[in-house]
Amino acid sequence: MGEPRRRLSPDDRRNELLALGAEVFGQRPYDEVRIDEIAERAGVSRALMYHYFPDKRAFFAAVVRAEGERLFEATNTPPEPGQTLFGQVRAGVLAYLQYDEGHPHGAWAAYMGMGRSDPVLRGIEDIDNDRQANRIIGRITDAVGGAMGADVERDLRATIYGWLAFTFEMCRQRLLDPSLDADLIADLCAHGLLDAVARVPGIPAALAEAVALSAR
Secondary structure, three states, X not given: OOOOOOXXXXXXXXXXXXXXXXXXXXXXXXXXXXXXXXXXXXXXXXXXXXXXXXXXXXXXXXXXXXXXXXXXXXXXXXXOOOOOHHHXXXXXXXXXXXXXXXXXXXXHHHHHHOXXXXXXXXXHHXXXXXXXXXXXXXXXXXXXXXXXXXXXXXXXXXXXXXHHHHHHHHHHHHHHOOOOOHHHHHHHHHHHHHXXXXXXXXXXXXXXXXXXXXXX
């Protein structure tokens, strides 16, 4: 039997349902989860559940979107004074791994949503990748001290998207096997990005120097 219903604001109730959804979707396949079960566990009526989310697909998409928001905030690691690009990337990857450790069910729910053919879920993934790529491009621009040429930025952006997929999979592997060393994964991912950036044709000399300095 579900918990007795508590009075919550609409936003708090919605957040509670999303947190519960992340827990359930992170433990069981999508097809095995019923909206009625979520409502019962939350102590709300089925009608109220559908007031917030029109169907299970919309609910799952909202769960994935919420997890993406939390992960984006968790990986916002402002650079420390004198920190190299390598150190900045490494800190972001460690923050990603730490988030997964603290929210394993939510992380799994988000992983389940990624790569699906559903256009809504694909749209969420694209937004998350765009934001992460923009953040990294911003850090690189800061290191260069100004804007880069359009062709160089285009190639860098494509490189970063590929790196995000690599990092995503490395972090997923650690959820599968927590014995994998977090520092090793952070080092591999940070070196992977900088090695790839160094091979982009036409990068500014300041960026090439920053990458070389970070690789030492």
